[in-house]
Amino acid sequence: MLPIFIRWTPLMIRNSRSVPLLACVTLASCAGPQSALDPAGPSAASIHQLGIIMYIGASAVTLLVAVLMLVPFMRKNDSRANRKLFLWTGVLLPAVTLTALVPYVLAVGHETRTPASPNQLSIDVTGSLYWWSMSYRRTSELTEIATANELRLPVGEPVELSLRSNDVIHSFWAPNLAGKTDMIPGRVTRMVIQADRPGIYRGQCAEYCGLQHSLMAFDVIVLPRREFDAWLARLTQPVREPPAPELQQGRDLFVSIGCGECHTVRGVVESRRGPDLTQVGARRTIGAGTLPGGVGNIAAWIASAQHLKPGNAMRSYDQLEGPQLRALAYYLESLK
Numbered sequence: 270m271l272p273i274f275i276r277w278t279p280l281m282i283r284n285s286r287s288v289p290l291l292a293c294v295t296l297a298s299c300a301g302p303q304s305a306l307d308p309a310g311p312s313a314a315s316i317h318q319l320g321i322i323m324y325i326g327a328s329a330v331t332l333l334v335a336v337l338m339l340v341p342f343m344r345k346n347d348s349r350a351n352r353k354l355f356l357w358t359g360v361l362l363p364a365v366t367l368t369a370l371v372p373y374v375l376a377v378g379h380e381t382r383t384p385a386s387p388n389q390l391s392i393d394v395t396g397s398l399y400w401w402s403m404s405y406r407r408t409s410e411l412t413e414i415a416t417a418n419e420l421r422l423p424v425g426e427p428v429e430l431s432l433r434s435n436d437v438i439h440s441f442w443a444p445n446l447a448g449k450t451d452m453i454p455g456r457v458t459r460m461v462i463q464a465d466r467p468g469i470y471r472g473q474c475a476e477y478c479g480l481q482h483s484l485m486a487f488d489v490i491v492l493p494r495r496e497f498d499a500w501l502a503r504l505t506q507p508v509r510e511p512p513a514p515e516l517q518q519g520r521d522l523f524v525s526i527g528c529g530e531c532h533t534v535r536g537v538v539e540s541r542r543g544p545d546l547t548q549v550g551a552r553r554t555i556g557a558g559t560l561p562g563g564v565g566n567i568a569a570w571i572a573s574a575q576h577l578k579p580g581n582a583m584r585s586y587d588q589l590e591g592p593q594l595r596a597l598a599y600y601l602e603s604l605k
């Protein structure tokens with residue numbers, strides 16, 4: 270086996286043009302905004318460590334099994350020796366390894382689910398086909414402030430998430446920060462998340478939930494405490510009167526056309542059937558990761574939501590006149 274491996278590997282490497290590509294892909298997948306191999310918080314770090322121990326353990330076991338497979342070839346059949354070998358490697362070795370691993374795995378599981386302390390920030394995250402609602406509250410205060418498809422966190426602080434689902438089972442997964450947690454209809458699942466490095470990470474629904482499951486993503490934006498507080502304070506304010514007539518026209522159209530049947534713009538219209546749009550102009554993406562943000566893509570989304578993300582719960586407003594679409598998109602873009 271080994272000689273074959275030694276003879277063929279260089280040949281395969283020399284002949285295959287895909288090797289550099291493969292190497293790049295493999296290396297690139299180690300770091301980045303959506304990688305469990307690049308932990309940015311304590312819970313992801315302990316999962317990462319557990320993963321490494323598992324990889325090493327599994328490789329050692331594979332190697333050992335491969336070596337042991339050679340044993341029968343090297344000596345005559347001796348049933349006593351075979352029984353002894355079986356006892357050591359078939360019973361004792363797995364028993365010892367598993368007994369050591371189980372408490373460790375349980376400890377890691379427990380660590381990643383420690384309850385939050387009172388007065389700490391708590392966020393309700395609700396999954397719907399195919400978008401996320403994030404609703405902020407401090408345990409000491411009752412008011413809730415909602416936003417969508419974007420989770421902002423203060424750096425270095427444990428934050429409690431209450432995960433819910435509006436329809437089917439979804440799963441909340443921001444690989445750089447924590448393990449997957451299912452969102453089950455009719456149940457509230459709690460988890461504690463902490464990010465120790467400011468930055469922008471990406472999360473994704475990790476439980477197949479329907480046609481647009483892969484376009485159900487969200488950003489995690491980790492900010493220094495003061496910036497976070499300033500952002501949250503701004504989010505609580507009702508949206509101010511649009512300064513320009515074109516924006517006012519957009520606002521009036523937004524209300525008269527019935528966008529408020531599903532969307533909230535705080536102080537203008539109120540509904541929770543679709544994503545909160547109070548700060549939609551500040552979002553990095555539109556349609557839960559479908560398109561980058563910006564006025565052009567907001568207009569594209571309004572006119573052809575069903576074309577861009579077939580089966581999502583908003584219809585395409587393709588009968589709108591150009592100037593109407595423009596006014597709507599500029600209005601939404603101004604909401605920051």
Ligand SMILES: [Cu+2]
Nearest residue numbers: 439474478485
């Ligand atoms: Cu989902």
